[in-house]
Structures are given as structure tokens and as C-alpha cells.
Amino acid sequence: MRTTLAAAATAAILVFLPLGAFAVGSDDSEPPKPTETITECEEGLVWDEKTKACVKPEDTSLNDDQRFRAVRELAYAGRHDEAMQVLAAMTEGETSRVMTYRGFLLRQTGQIEAGIAAYERALALDPANILARSYYGQLLVQMDEIAMATDQLAQIRVHGGAGTWAERALQTAIKTGVTYTF
Secondary structure: OHHHHHHHHHHOOOOOOOOOOOOOOOOOOOOOOOOHHHHOOOOOOEEEOOOOEEEOOOOOOOOHHHHHHHHHHHHHOOOHHHHHHHHHOOOOOOOHHHHHHHHHHHHHOOOHHHHHHHHHHHHHHOOOOHHHHHHHHHHHHHOOOHHHHHHHHHHHHHOOOOOOHHHHHHHHHHHHOOOOOO
């Protein structure tokens, strides 16, 4: 079934919804404001606010929250490969949030099978990860698997996500077919 789903997803067109939205797990609903990571740093480097310099994502002066903010900013800028490199520098290991980000980035780069596996791993680690469920559900919408996406929406609600961005984004995607690409 995954092969069929992956083939359908590969053919799906990713559509940008120009409304404020969580960009890969952020706390706020606004797109990230560009920082020096985008405006000053060379490809593959991340701005370190403490040292006021561009550093490699693996640099020990960065913590994982700073790396996540860089991943979010790079993903929003469409620099998915760089975002994936920063994600690979995460020190917290294969956590649910890392796997959610990995699934999102893989989805955005057309690696549907791997994206599905990452979302499923995120949910195995934390069934209450409503962001993973929302992004996974949006992928299912792109694949025209509306019943499966609706199941993810129900699970978002079961896990206390009623009224959240995760619920609204997936609900909108199910109704309109339009998904978030940031």
C-alpha cells in the first residue's frame, strides 16, 4: 500500500497556503523572521547569537532549540537540504520532534516513503505528537487518502489538540486539499 501511496504523493502538487501557520513545530503562527542564518551566513552555516558569528550546525555553542529555530527558518526559505543538515546535527537523538521535522523535510523534498516512515516513527515515540499527526495527515491529503487523513484528525482531537493549529491546518487541508509547505 505504501508504494501506491508514495506514487500518488509523488504526483501531488505541494501548495503553499499564504496564511500564518506553524512552520515545523514552532510555538507561534507567524512565518519566521529572517535572521543572520539566512541573510549573512554562507550555505551550511547557522548564526550563533552568543558569538555573533556563523558557525557549523555541529558547533557546541549551539543548543538543540537554536538548531530547531534554524531548521524552521531554513525550511521556510525553501532551503530544505540545509535544514536537513542542521537537523542531522541535533544532539538529542531520534526523538519525536526530530522525527517530525525529518518527516516534514523529507516530504518537502519529495522523499515520500522516507517521510511516511519518519512520521510513523515520531508517532510510535509519542502518539500524542499532534504536530506529527497534522503534517502526516496533510501528506495523506496530498496523496488523496482522505479517510486516513481524517483518522489523523480524530487522533489529534483524542490527544487534546482540539482548537490548535495542528487541528485547524489538517481540517482545512481535508476540506480544501490545500496543505502547508512550511
